[in-house]
Amino acid sequence: MEELKLKVLFSGPFDFERTFNKRQIPFYLFERRNSSFLTVVDVLGKKVLVELHPDLSLKIFSEDEKLEKKVVDGVNTSIIYLLWAEYELDNFYERFSMEGRIKLLIERNWGARLLRSFDLDFATIASILLQDVKELGKGIRKLKEKFGEELEFEGRKVNYLKFNVEELSKRAEEISEFQTLRSFLIKMREKKYKVENLWNKSTEKIVEFFRNMGVEWFNSELIALYGFGRSDTFPINEEIKSKVNEIFGKDFDLENCYKFVRDYFGNLSSIFWLYLVI
Known part of the structure; x- marks a missing residue:
């Protein structure tokens, strides 16, 4: 140790x-x-x-x-x-x-x-998995139970799974209960895409890529934030929109709320988002 x-x-x-x-x-x-x-x-x-x-x-x-x-x-x-x-x-x-x-x-x-x-692949998979489950922790545990292994280090045991998009995509058909994740992995395999190839893309291009792969807007922003470390992200849904409208006394729809926050907070949009949800 x-x-x-x-x-x-x-x-x-x-x-x-x-x-x-x-x-x-x-x-x-x-x-x-x-x-x-x-x-x-x-x-x-x-x-x-x-x-x-x-x-x-x-x-x-x-x-x-x-x-x-x-x-x-x-x-x-x-x-x-x-x-x-x-x-x-x-x-x-x-x-x-x-x-x-x-x-x-x-x-x-x-x-x-x-x-x-x-771990970029973990952030990608977990963010998409959140679209299919109410409790992310339970979903991750199920994936570990199905595809992972138990490791032991100096008497300490942990369940481990290498969350690798390419490797999991080879077994995507076995993921029956998480339909969004299953569909995403199959598309990644068939099109031979690699998430790491997005590193040099803009935040907008990263989000657009995942939305085109069937991932919801909110979850695509989560990937850009937590996987790629993009601080100008703002994961948005109806709940977040309502909180922003209440704070600023506005009546924005989703698109205009998103634009307003990113214009107002810039690279600090993500921390404003975090403070709205925790």
């Missing part, structure tokens, strides 16, 4: 409990065990178990007696990427903390930050 303490310089405050919230897709990379969070990280083809604590200390468990430095460094990089420390939360607070109901949102959620998935 290797222990280390992350050294992270956040732009703005950071509240661990408010940040690790079930409304955030990357939350489901982890299994909560009491006050700590467990996840399996694949570094250079080597799987290790990571135990993350609220004070940002880590314990890394491996099947090997001694962990290579490059594996430890890879884990450190993955978790720091997840925490998205450079996201300009301080800028959001500075610009909007005096604006009426936005001020109330900020006060209620002080220190809650956006997470960013260190």
Whole structure:
């Protein structure tokens, strides 16, 4: 076992409990065990178990007696990427903390930050799965039970599944209860698309791609946010639209609400969204 303490310089405050919230897709990379969070990280083809604590200390468990430095460094990089420390939360607070109901949102959620998935395929699959289930955690557990395996690291057991779009697409017909995900995987396989090829596309092009693949607008925005780390996203549905209309005293339809928020908040649209839903 290797222990280390992350050294992270956040732009703005950071509240661990408010940040690790079930409304955030990357939350489901982890299994909560009491006050700590467990996840399996694949570094250079080597799987290790990571135990993350609220004070940002880590314990890394491996099947090997001694962990290579490059594996430890890879884990450190993955978790720091997840925490998205450079996201300009301080800028959001500075610009909007005096604006009426936005001020109330900020006060209620002080220190809650956006997470960013260190696994693009996981964020993609989980965001689409959310279209088929009411409780994302249960859906993920079912996929792990069907396609995953049990791993053990120094006496700690976890259910593990490598959420790989290409590999899961080969068994898409076995996914009978999650129709949107099943359809998406079949299309990806038949058209030989790869999600990683979207990295250099604009947010609009990423969202458009997934909508054209049968994914709803809201979920496509989630993929752009949590999978690709696009801060100008605004996952929108009728519930979110109603909250925005109430805050700003407007009567927007979905399209105009989306445009208004992205024009008003720009690259801070995603944190405004998070504060509306947590």
